Structures are given as structure tokens and as C-alpha cells.
Amino acid sequence: MYPIAVGILAVVFLLIVMRRIGHVRLPIWAVMTAGAVLALVTGSITPEAALAAVNIDVIIFLFGMFVLGVAMERSGLLHTASVAAFAKASSRHQVMFWFIFLMAGASAFLMNDTVAIIGTPVALYCSHRFGIPVTRMLVALAAAVTFGSVMTPIGNPQVLMIAMSGGVPNAFGTFFVYLCVPALVSLYILYRMMIWHLPNTEVSSMYDRDSSSPEDPVLERLTKVSLVLVFVVICLRIGLSFTGYELPLVLIALAAALPLLLLSRWRVELLRGVDWSTLLFFISMFVLMAAVWNTGVIQSLLPESFTTSMPVLFGVSVLVPQLVSNVPYVALVLPVLESAAAPVYLYLTLAAGSTISGTLTILGAASSVIIIQNAEKHGETMTFWEYFRVGIPLTIAASLVFIGWIWICSLLFGATG
Secondary structure, eight states, rough: OOOOHHHHOOOOOOOHHHHHEEEEEOOOOHHHHHHHHHHHHTTTTHHHHHHHHOOHHHHHHHHHHHHHHHHHHHTHHHHHHHHHTTTTTOOOOHHHHHHHHHHHHHHHHHOHHHHHHHHHHHHHHHHHHOOOOOOHHHHHHHHHHHHHTTSSSSSSSHHHHHHHSSSSSSHHHHHHHHIIIIHHHHHHHHHHHHTTOOOBBBOOOOOHHHHHSSSHHHHHHHHHHHHHHHHHHHHHHHHHHHOOOOOOOOHHHHHHHHHHHHOOOTTHHHHHHHHHHHHHHHHHHHHHHHHHHHTTTTHHHHHHHGOOHHHHHHHHHHTHHHHHHHHHHHHHHHHHHHTTTTOHHHHHHHHHHHHHGGGGGGSSSSHHHHHHHHHHHOOOOOOHHHHHHHHHHHHHHHHHHHHHHHHHHHHHHHHTT
């Protein structure tokens, strides 16, 4: 008989997949929070253990990046940057190319969930402005932020957790060597798939005076200051890593949020715009996953070769998150790699596989769910099967690219580098 915590986890994931009971829509954050509360009430985890389970560094980082994301949206800076990127596009194929790589690049440093929120209106605008099918733009956005987010250790919550685990020294440099090339190749594969049977009609420039004007010039300037500070801190962290000193990742989030919260008169509005429900989701997830981990059930179900075989680890990391989502999955299995003293390339395999899981179905990553929810607010949507039809060949192709490149790097740099 399985422990109570495992039963709670099963019910939580079932409700997350269903997302609806009758006419009642179930918010993912509310389901996870209810599960964590139930774990505490049933004694599956003590309050002290629950507090210790919450990774405060991850929560602070998410908060800081959410503040920056809200500022970019409110100031109009992201829209201005998008317009400038598309200014020289003369065809729909070029629009798709710049859209994919712009969103991927942004997600590498602003986190995929942030770009999913502020990128959805851009995707819908491009669809209406250039006559590209809405579904194609939404699929392109979901896959682009997924591939882009794995290029750096701050691109999505699960790679952030892996980077903070201590298993990946010189996180920025290591992620760049192992994951940047396969991510770029996968983005190009995505681009070729998105322009398949898309007429390459010429388009007029979308760059005009009105669309390039900031909505709030003062907030835009402060947001630019925050972006510059983020870039400086990232460069410092990379530079100092060569001296053996790892600058805390949370400093990046503080650089993003503090100028906006201390100097902007819109600080209250920025705080209101933070996705507090997502932060609560992560806090609750840490508590529930700790309760399940303490039962030992997850450890007993993993294949024996999980911590030794790169293909096995990658395959499990792509498939299992379709049921449990990638962030809870990483929270569950990361201690397995830590206890096994796994080599660096296996941590990168976990990062790649758990992230690529988001390209297979819309359930594989929270960013895809965010995109759909935001699109529905604007009267558009994307079905499970519309995404899945593209996701199958895209995930297979990307998996081969990632596994091949990580294997080559493991041979070149050894098991520990």
C-alpha cells in the first residue's frame, strides 16, 4: 500500500491534467496548494520539514524576473523591441524566423514563463498583421520559449533548480557548451516546420511611429536600467566563475527588480502584476514533492540505469513530465542524481530532457499552458491535438540532436566537466 503522500500526489496530477470538474475550472496553482496543505494536515510532512523544503533562492529569482516581465509589458518595451525586430521583414517566412529567435533569445535570460506571458500578445499581433494562422504562431511561441530557455541556467525554473543544486560548476559556461548548439539547431528545425506549406507572401513593414512609441517613457527607462544591470551581473558571474567564485544567481533577480521597486512610482502596480499564483504553485510544489520524496517510493520506481545511462535519463525526462509536468519531475529526481554523485553531463541531460518535454504536448511545460490561457483571454486558443501533431516529429528530431551533442561533449570534456 502506497503512503498517503503518494496518493495525494496522484490526485493532484490527475486534477491538473483534467483541469475541470463539471463546469468548474481548476487553477493549477490551487490544485497544487490544496495538495501541499493536505500533506501537512495528514502529517505526511512536518511544518518544519515543509519550510526547509522550499527553495527560497528559486522563489526570489522567480519574483525578480516576474517584476521585470511586468515592467517590460507595462512600459511597452517588449512590443517596441518586437516591432524593431520585424521592421526589416519582407515576407511571412522572415517574420516567423525573427519571431522564433527573438522569443527564444528572450526566454534564455528572462525565463520562459515570463516570455510566454508577454509574448502571447505579440504572437497574436503577428498573426493578425501578417495573416499567419493563429495556431501556427502559438505553436511557434510555445516551442521557441522551450528551446531558448535551456540555453542558460536561468531560462526556466527546472534548469534554475539544477544549476542551484551544485552539480553543474560554472553553470553559464557549461550550459553554453553542452546545450546552446543543440538548442539553436532545434530552433532552426522548428522554423522549417513552421514555414512548411506557409505561402511566403511579401509583407509591408510593421514599423511605424505609433507602434514604436513607448507606452510609459519613464518606466521604459527604468526597465532598460534593470536589463543593463541584469546583463552586467550575468557577465560578472561568468567572469568570476573562471576564478573559482560562483556569484549567487539570486543577484540577477535582485538586479532586475530593485531599480524598478525602489525608483519607480509604479511599484505598487508592478507588485500587483506579479504572478503570485505561480509563486504559490512553486512553494506548494516544493512541500508536496518533499513529502513524496521522503516516502522512498519514487526512488524505488526509477530504472537502475537512471543515473548511469544518458539515453535512459533523457527518455524518462521527456516522457514522465507529460504526467507530472517538468518542474515537479525535476524536484523529485534531482536528489537521485545528487545522491549518486552523477557526472556533470547527466545533470545537463536532465536539464535538456525535462525541458524538451515541453515540446511534445501542452501538458509538458507550464509555459505552454500559460500561452493557451493568455490566448483564450483574447478569444483565440490552441487544442491539445493541434500542438501534439507538431510536437511528435519536433520532439523526436530535437531529442536526437540534444542526445548526440551531449554525448559528444561528454567524450570531449570527460565525465566531470
